[in-house]
Amino acid sequence: VKEVAGAVTSATLTTVAVFLPIGLVGGMVGQLFGSFSLTITAALLASLLVSLTVVPVLSYWFLRAPKGTPEDAAEARRLAEEKEAASRLQRIYVPVLRFATRRRITSLVIAVAVLLGTFGMVPLLKTNFFDAGEQEVLTVKQELAPGTSLEAADEAARKVEKVLTEDKGVKDYQVTVGSSGFMAAFGGGTGSNQASYQVTLKDAADYENAQDRIDEALGKLDGIGDTTIAAGDGFGSQDLSVVVKAADADVLKKASEAVRDEVATLKDVTDVQSDLAQSVPRISVTANDKAAAAGFDSAALGGIVAGAVRGTPAGSATLDDTERDIVIRSSKPAATVAELKALPLGPVKLGDIADVKVVPGPVSMTRID
Known part of the structure; x- marks a missing residue:
């Protein structure tokens, strides 16, 4: 046991040192491979324990040397060595072993050189989960200021299209401005201030250079908002x-x-x-001290303002086998701060009992449980 315990233990612990850290990784990689890593580690350690305890005992019980004279034992050992020496593995391994034992310093130098060589190859290792590889498609996303009209977004998109058209590595492209189209069905553009481009390259191996060229060209343009470029069709993400x-x-x-x-x-x-940092202008209506005297509270004012802007639901009707909502609204709904302030509420106006002003508001609100 003493002869092989060190070798078996070191070999097992080396393998454990490779698999165990994977179980400590977080994120999706940890979720996918964590259990696999811990299972392999537990199996290796259990195997090491068995090899150092159970196997020697069983070998002592069931693999005892046959009885005979010392001469018979020596002859059996000689025949076994001759048989092993005749094997192809032994003919390769024995000279290497003799070289390592006779030239110990040289062997250590070679081992250190190999170790340093592996360190030099570390920068070549990929550290991401899914490698982009050679991509024939680039995805360009353009985002303008919140509230940008569809016409203004289309005008800005034409500037990006010009860059794509003039790039020598672009074969063709497809652009979607706003929230309609193919990308919206899969969670693409979410508003009139966004545009997405599916760019097909002539040479997949040149995708990195093409990405850098397009990014540099877009950086020189004004009035196109924020643009991002990613390899692939946009369904993967490195965010x-x-x-x-x-x-x-x-x-x-x-x-x-x-x-x-x-x-x-x-x-x-x-x-x-x-x-x-992103915001859109919103009209804020806040009841003041005069609202209570006029018989209004914040909830009532909110309903009145909503009805004045969006209309009031009055029921539903079925037309051509389709149920449609009936909404009553003014022919000229309030659309500006001045019009809202002048909105009549009985004997008073909205501006008399509430503070109406334009304030910045969030583009979206996300809740995380």
Whole structure:
């Protein structure tokens, strides 16, 4: 046991050192391969325990040497060595073993050189989960300021199209402006201020150079908003999301800006965006002290303003086997702050009992349980 315990233990622990760290990885990789890693590790350690304890005992019981004279034992050993020496594996391994034992310093130098060589190959290792490989398709996403009209978005998209048309590596492309079309059905564009481009390249092996060229050309344009370029058809993602939480809105804004600026300094990170920084103008109606005296509260004012802008549901009707909602609204609904302030509410106007003003509001609100 003493002769093989060291070799068996070191070999097993080397394999364990490869598989065990995988079980400590988080994210999707950890979810997929964590159980596999821990299972392999447990099996190897159990095998090591059995080989050092159970196997020697069983060998002592069932594999005892046959009885005979010392001469018979020596002859049996000689025949076994001759048989092993005749094998192809022994003819290759024995000279290597003799070289290693006779030239120990040289063997150590070779081992260290191989080790250093493996360190030099580390930069060539891929560290991502799914490698993009050679992509024939690039996905370009364009996002303008929230609230941008479809006409303005189309005008900005034409500037991007010109860059794609003039690039020598682009074979063809398809652009979708707004939330309609193929991409919207799969969660693509979500508003009139967005556009997406499916770009097909002439040479898949040149996708990195093409991506750099297009990105550089788009960076020189004004009035096209924010653009991002990714390899593939857009269904995969290499985005990394950082969630910032705070009880106070001002503290949250400062923390979000600090995180965004810090992440933007990382060399392997591009297109850092904060959804808190995006906003759209909204009209805020807040009841003042005069509202209660006039018989209105915040809830009542909210319903009145909604009815003045969107109309009031009055029922439904079936037309051509299709049920449709009936909405009563003014022929000229209020569309500006001045029109809302002048909205009559009995003897008073909305502007008399509420503060009506334009304030920035979030583009979207996401809840994480």
